[in-house]
Amino acid sequence: MRRITLKGNSIVSEEIQETEPAGLRAEALAKDELTIRGVSKSFGHVQVLHQVSLSITRGEYATLLGPSGCGKTTLLRIIAGLEIADAGRVLLLGQDITDVPANKRSVNTVFQNYALFPHLRVADNIAFGLRARKFVQAEIDRRMAAAVEMLELGDFLARWPDQLSGGQKQRVALARALVNEPEVLLLDEPMSALDARLRAEVQIDLRRLQKALNKTFIHVTHDQDEAMTVSDRIFVMNRGAIEQSGTPEEIYEHPATRFVAQFLGAANVLEARSGEGLVVDTALGVLTVTQMPAWDKGAVAIRPERVLLRATKPATNAARGVVTETIYRGDHVDVYVRVGTLNLRVRTHPSAETAPGKHVYVGLPPEHLEVLRD
Ligand SMILES: Nc1ncnc2c1ncn2[C@@H]1O[C@H](COP(=O)(O)OP(=O)(O)O)[C@@H](O)[C@H]1O
Numbered sequence: 001m002r003r004i005t006l007k008g009n010s011i012v013s014e015e016i017q018e019t020e021p022a023g024l025r026a027e028a029l030a031k032d033e034l035t036i037r038g039v040s041k042s043f044g045h046v047q048v049l050h051q052v053s054l055s056i057t058r059g060e061y062a063t064l065l066g067p068s069g070c071g072k073t074t075l076l077r078i079i080a081g082l083e084i085a086d087a088g089r090v091l092l093l094g095q096d097i098t099d100v101p102a103n104k105r106s107v108n109t110v111f112q113n114y115a116l117f118p119h120l121r122v123a124d125n126i127a128f129g130l131r132a133r134k135f136v137q138a139e140i141d142r143r144m145a146a147a148v149e150m151l152e153l154g155d156f157l158a159r160w161p162d163q164l165s166g167g168q169k170q171r172v173a174l175a176r177a178l179v180n181e182p183e184v185l186l187l188d189e190p191m192s193a194l195d196a197r198l199r200a201e202v203q204i205d206l207r208r209l210q211k212a213l214n215k216t217f218i219h220v221t222h223d224q225d226e227a228m229t230v231s232d233r234i235f236v237m238n239r240g241a242i243e244q245s246g247t248p249e250e251i252y253e254h255p256a257t258r259f260v261a262q263f264l265g266a267a268n269v270l271e272a273r274s275g276e277g278l279v280v281d282t283a284l285g286v287l288t289v290t291q292m293p294a295w296d297k298g299a300v301a302i303r304p305e306r307v308l309l310r311a312t313k314p315a316t317n318a319a320r321g322v323v324t325e326t327i328y329r330g331d332h333v334d335v336y337v338r339v340g341t342l343n344l345r346v347r348t349h350p351s352a353e354t355a356p357g358k359h360v361y362v363g364l365p366p367e368h369l370e371v372l373r374d
Pocket residue numbers: 043048066067068069070071072073074075
């Protein structure tokens with residue numbers, strides 16, 4: 001067998017021992033914690049998942065991000081074994097677990113409402129799964145102690161669930177899942193029962209916990225800020241399919257589709273026709289781009305904070321417009337600029353140019369003008 005590698009700037013092709021590929025293969029499989037291949041699911045006549053494929057690396061904090069009803073929970077339940085896919089496979093550490101029942105999968109779920117047992121004290125809630133699996137007491141004690149310390153639950157062990165705050169309930173739910181030492185932890189909208197301030201805190205705690213445990217987390221949310229805060233990688237879902245995946249920065253800076261551009265951070269999307277070379281024709285005129293569009297008719301996008309707002313004409317991709325509205329937001333100002341029939345959103349700092357009625361120039365730097373796939 002030949003192995004082809006890149007060494008410095010040259011491609012090296014070398015003959016390798018037959019014993020080596022097996023080792024390499026095992027390593028590659030071990031890095032792929034969870035793989036979904038072509039999973040489809042319908043409820044009655046409604047198809048909610050359309051051939052979803054994705055691969056999550058071991059130790060990764062992955063997020064499924066999408067609007068309500070796009071199929072996130074259904075996909076998570078298929079991973080957990082709580083729902084059966086109509087087609088497709090689920091692999092855990094390279095092993096096909098599609099037909100393995102939920103309680104035999106090394107996967108635990110923290111549900112949206114935490115689903116704590118109201119008639120059990122915190123300690124018994126946490127130990128419940130371990131007792132059900134008939135672990136010896138010493139092992140139960142060891143795992144409980146580790147989870148209780150990690151989640152700072154020592155003071156609450158004798159309480160009933162209804163004596164806990166939302167944040168404490170969530171920590172109990174996490175402890176109850178983590179004592180099972182699952183390969184993968186699934187979290188379905190884990191912040192939805194918390195108020196906004198606590199949510200921001202818990203997001204950072206969750207991320208720290210995941211990094212400390214070095215476990216694979218798959219987190220479902222419809223909240224883009226939450227996804228950006230916790231994730232190593234975001235899978236953006238829309239209508240039962242994954243539109244784009246990447247690090248928070250990749251997805252934010254380089255949205256691939258109209259949906260992603262507008263769902264994350266509300267970009268300006270301009271209808272466009274491709275011109276000769278690296279230009280597109282839009283309502284703002286002919287604009288220079290840095291990627292060749294794969295379409296004749298499509299769209300380009302730019303983030304509000306990337307649009308230049310100037311009293312004098314910017315050198316490239318400039319247009320003249322009038323400020324229609326300014327919204328003060330403390331650390332920045334959202335300015336709406338009407339250019340022809342378009343209303344561009346620009347995020348900037350307060351200045352003389354930003355008063356309604358002012359005539360201004362906008363500039364769309366080519367390096368920040370994303371050519372969308374569709
Ligand atoms: N058990 C079910 N029976 C019928 N329809 C369902 C069932 N579960 C989910 N759905 C439908 O499937 C779609 C996706 O739901 P879900 O996966 O819960 O979305 P999300 O978690 O992204 O909000 C929705 O239209 C929902 O109404």
